[in-house]
Amino acid sequence: MSLLCVNDFEENAKQKLSKINFEFYLSGAGQQRTLEWNKTSYAKYRIRPKYMRRVSNRSTSTTILGKNVAVPIGISPTAFHKLAHPEGESGCARAAESFGSIFILSTHSNTSLEDVARAAPNGRKWLQTYILTNRKITEEVIKSAEAAGFEAIVLTVDFAVFGIRLVNIKNNFMVPPNLSASEILEKYRKDKLLENFVEFSDPNADWDYIKWLKTITDLPIVVKGVLTAEDATLAVKAGADAILVSNHGARQLDSLPATIEALPEVVKAVGSKVDVYVDGGIRDGTDVFKALAMGAKMVFIGRPAIWGLAHDGEAGVKEVIGILKNELDNAMAITGCATIKEITQDMVVHESYYSR
Numbered sequence: 001m002s003l004l005c006v007n008d009f010e011e012n013a014k015q016k017l018s019k020i021n022f023e024f025y026l027s028g029a030g031q032q033r034t035l036e037w038n039k040t041s042y043a044k045y046r047i048r049p050k051y052m053r054r055v056s057n058r059s060t061s062t063t064i065l066g067k068n069v070a071v072p073i074g075i076s077p078t079a080f081h082k083l084a085h086p087e088g089e090s091g092c093a094r095a096a097e098s099f100g101s102i103f104i105l106s107t108h109s110n111t112s113l114e115d116v117a118r119a120a121p122n123g124r125k126w127l128q129t130y131i132l133t134n135r136k137i138t139e140e141v142i143k144s145a146e147a148a149g150f151e152a153i154v155l156t157v158d159f160a161v162f163g164i165r166l167v168n169i170k171n172n173f174m175v176p177p178n179l180s181a182s183e184i185l186e187k188y189r190k191d192k193l194l195e196n197f198v199e200f201s202d203p204n205a206d207w208d209y210i211k212w213l214k215t216i217t218d219l220p221i222v223v224k225g226v227l228t229a230e231d232a233t234l235a236v237k238a239g240a241d242a243i244l245v246s247n248h249g250a251r252q253l254d255s256l257p258a259t260i261e262a263l264p265e266v267v268k269a270v271g272s273k274v275d276v277y278v279d280g281g282i283r284d285g286t287d288v289f290k291a292l293a294m295g296a297k298m299v300f301i302g303r304p305a306i307w308g309l310a311h312d313g314e315a316g317v318k319e320v321i322g323i324l325k326n327e328l329d330n331a332m333a334i335t336g337c338a339t340i341k342e343i344t345q346d347m348v349v350h351e352s353y354y355s356r
């Protein structure tokens with residue numbers, strides 16, 4: 001079976017993975033309406049091309065947090081990569097490295113941050129953290145990330161408590177005994193503090209947490225999970241260096257907006273001060289194009305990278321990023337954009353524009 005697009009990789013993963021593991025990756029919270037909207041909302045936007053603009057020499061490179069990326073498509077943090085393939089997080093990190101992109105390692109990783117750093121020493125790597133109840137552990141983890149060459153901390157703020165993921169409850173999903181639920185926090189388990197997931201996230205946190213983070217590290221803080229102008233403003237006031245608009249792949253609360261719907265208000269509120277990125281529902285190059293036109297400096301993919309991993313480890317993730325990069329480049333050529341900068345806001349409109 002030749003796999004030509006991200007949706008082919010999803011179908012292939014469905015065949016390859018056990019039902020329980022595939023559904024763990026695929027599923028969202030509640031009735032999974034937001035899960036659907038993340039994808040279908042992209043179809044509500046149309047691309048307005050600008051032809052005849054000399055596009056034989058094109059580049060997808062851009063600058064993110066002061067450094068170059070060759071392609072504005074990174075990998076969002078997702079849990080338990082070794083359920084998809086033994087190469088796990090290292091395979092994903094190497095694939096991102098080979099494209100000059102960015103890999104975000106989840107706290108719920110089956111691979112330690114040191115091993116990921118060894119696997120992809122020259123790749124740009126960011127570490128995702130939750131707001132652990134125990135700040136001393138957070139401090140130690142961040143120091144380890146700094147020592148291992150991670151370049152930013154991605155703070156997930158949409159996780160006061162676990163979302164209600166009915167599919168996982170029905171399937172009785174559990175991390176198998178041979179894998180750790182967090183290789184990064186494993187060494188602290190003896191503490192008893194992390195015996196269960198409750199301690200992964202402090203429901204009592206507020207925006208001052210970012211101020212505290214800034215006192216323990218010089219790494220930039222990317223705040224992940226913001227969906228409103230108000231929260232974006234508060235996050236930036238507290239010291240956020242960038243905002244990743246996300247609804248956690250629709251796994252936290254059903255009826256949150258699709259991320260492409262939420263992106264414009266966040267860009268309007270803080271886009272002139274900090275980078276804004278987006279993830280959720282990106283399945284082809286035109287989705288990437290639309291997100292960039294609507295003000296995202298970069299996009300991130302969650303499940304598509306997992307589908308690549310399930311197909312063929314690192315090589316499969318490379319195929320997926322390669323497909324999205326090629327589709328983005330194709331959209332740029334046809335719409336008259338030789339550079340990422342030329343993908344401007346006037347090139348994407350909501351469908352209602354055409355019924356005026």
Ligand code: FNR
Nearest residue numbers: 025076077078079106156248249280281301302303
């Ligand atoms: C996630 N996501 C996530 N986010 C996070 O901050 N920490 C995490 O550990 C995880 N774990 C996780 C596991 C799985 C299986 C999925 C699918 C998602 C959310 C993730 O970072 C990202 O926001 C979404 O996956 C983006 O949506 P798409 O690209 O999967 O549609």
